[in-house]
Amino acid sequence: MNTPNRSDDPLEAGQGRTDRDAPAGTDMLGLINDCVHCGFCLPSCPTYVLWGEEMDSPRGRIHLMKQHAEGEPLSAPMVEHFDRCLGCMACVTSCPSGVQYDRLIEATRAEVQRDHPRTRRDRALREAIFAVFPYPRRLRMLRAPLRAYQRTGFDRLIRRSGLLERISPTLAAMERLAPPLGRAKRLPELIPAHGERRATVGMLTGCVQREFFPGVNAATARVLALEGCEVLIPKGQGCCGALSLHSGREEEAQAFARRAIEEFEHVDAIVVNAAGCGSAMKEYEKLLAGDPEWADRAAAVSAKTRDLAEYLEELGPRSVRHPLPVTVAYHDACHLAHAQGIRAQPRALLKGIPELTVKEIMEADVCCGSAGTYNLMQPEAARDLGDRKAANVTATEAELLVAANPGCTLQIATAMGARGERIAIAHTAEVLDASLRGVGRDAFLAGR
Incomplete structure (x- = not known):
């Protein structure tokens, strides 16, 4: 599973740039x-x-x-x-x-x-975004300065000044969306199953998920282990290619896909906890269909990719669910509900937790405005959609918002903050983890 001295960029590593890469x-x-x-x-x-x-x-x-x-x-x-x-x-x-x-x-x-020839400014913004966000190591380099920026209170001063808005709406959007950062604990490459092993799965850790929401990955791994899965976390994994694929950057997406296939094709199932990533990996079969060397391998990886909720529903529960008396509003991430058709499974998992109540959000099928890089490249439209989603979340009067995509979490939390409101937010994996481990309601909500 180790890939020492491997470039973080699959294009630099020599994967991609051949005539057969056209889909x-x-x-x-x-x-x-x-x-x-x-x-x-x-x-x-x-x-x-x-x-x-x-x-x-x-x-x-x-x-x-x-x-x-x-x-x-x-x-x-x-x-x-x-x-x-x-x-x-x-x-x-x-x-x-x-x-x-x-x-x-x-x-x-x-x-x-x-x-299409874009303006120099537009090209520069796009290249800057795609030079950083699909690369976990590069994102990791931003953590220390971003933590310092947040801890000094300089972020609040910058927002009040409106300086970034005048320089670039995209930079202002990046600054607003940045989550509070704690210390990220790295997961081991192998996490053994609790009790008798039921399955061996590979786990995608993602890019933004890995660096900005490490607690979601830790909770995902614990839930899988508690349900009897041996969890493999390939150290050499990088971006799955979702951002590139959904932005028309075909060659880049194909290169990321090949690298992910190499890392995960040896496992029985691949579990993904980010909606956009799971959707992209299920599309590998189409993405590489025109490449004779990779087509079959891509199809095999697509066939065994599962969203976390989808996989847990297929596997069936084994561990005891402890009561978690909290009212939650469940948010349908677009690339989970629309792209993958996964709606019932997360709700079933949540409703299987004793004393937990699930409330539905009005206009559930309308996007929150995150959409990969959309809230960076189209910040005004994204802000309007985020405000609309935040108002609908508020109307549920829930204590906790549950979402299954890091972009949605950032977008809705930012929109709620702009309205002067706050709601605790968690991933489905974190709610299940709290129930399986018997974490009390107050202790769980205090960490949100």
């Missing part, structure tokens, strides 16, 4: 023509909900895609409408015609990435 051809016009323009997608689309603009709906964007497929060059206004899409896939689940909008927007964004 399998997408029949754009065929997929586009599946759309019958019925409009069922409109109320599910976050940007249409915000602005009521046809070209900022899935139907409108598909119309633009058709114009381009028939020969109209990519223009700045056309690309702007594509950029404004969150890629939340709510339209996919609401479409009665089975339109594969997810494939359409990813293929379109890949073409934009290849062919």
